[in-house]
Amino acid sequence: MKEDNAELAESLSFAFLTLLECLSPTxxxxxxxxxxxxxxYPEIAKTVGKSRANCRQIVHRARQHLRRRRPNISLSLQHKEEIVEQFLTSWNQGDLQNLMALMAEDITFWSDGGGQVTAAQRPLQGCQKVARFLLSIRRSRLVPNLSPKIIQINEQPGILNIVEGNPQSTFSFDFSTSSIQSIFAVVNPEKLKAVNL
Structure with missing residues (x-):
């Protein structure tokens, strides 16, 4: 494994996982x-049935995308926790402007229903669209008595949404500088079984 890519391989960060989701299987x-x-590249080209040049281009584009989306690793855990606390307060208060101020302009919201529950089929992009969607969830009669709380998800601050004493969803966050770059919502009941209340 190349030394400059060791960090990428050792830590399957949220950015890395979302990058993989954006790529086709090939x-x-x-x-x-x-x-x-x-x-x-000759081995890869032979394995996948594409030209070496095509394989190089795919890797190059994926690397560029990952660099743009890579979270700011210098952001302290305490700073991340403060951002998530501000996010939760703004979300609970229905404060669209403050919610948007915590998000990167090009934020992406992903959801995973695992084919078992309703979830967005495609990621939402843009701070206004994501913030409005989140506020619609908070105000929805379909999710009455939603009780969110901050928890640790993969050793990072996240949010657990509880309905009638049961986990309804989790939000994991990816940060860029001092804003939220991505939110990954898990609503898949099978995955939520592992969440401790």
Whole structure:
């Protein structure tokens, strides 16, 4: 494994996982073969049935995308916790402007229903669209008595949404500088079984 990519392979960060979600299965295979397993381009091209040049281009684009989306690793845990606390306060108060102020302009909201419950089929993008969507959830009669609280998810601050004493969803956050870059909502009941109240 290349030294400059060790961090990428060792820590499957949220940014890395969302990058993989954006790639087609073939693109994902090419990127992982190169970046994680250190295959050379002739081996990759033979394995996936694409040209070397095409494989190089796919890896190059994926690297660029990951660099743009990579969270600011210098952001302290305390700072992340403060941002999540401000997010929760703004969300609870229905404060659209403060909610948007905590988000990057190009924020992405992902959701995973696992095919078992209703979830957005495609990611939402843009701070106004994401903030309005989140406020619509908070005000929805379909989710009465929603009780969110801050918890640790993968050793990072996140939000657990509880309805009638049961986990309804979790929000994990990816940060860029001092704003929220991505939110990943898990509403899949199978995955929520592992959440401790």
């Amino acid at each position: 693109e994902r295979a090419i990127f992982l073969l190169r970046e994680v397993f250190d295959y050379d």
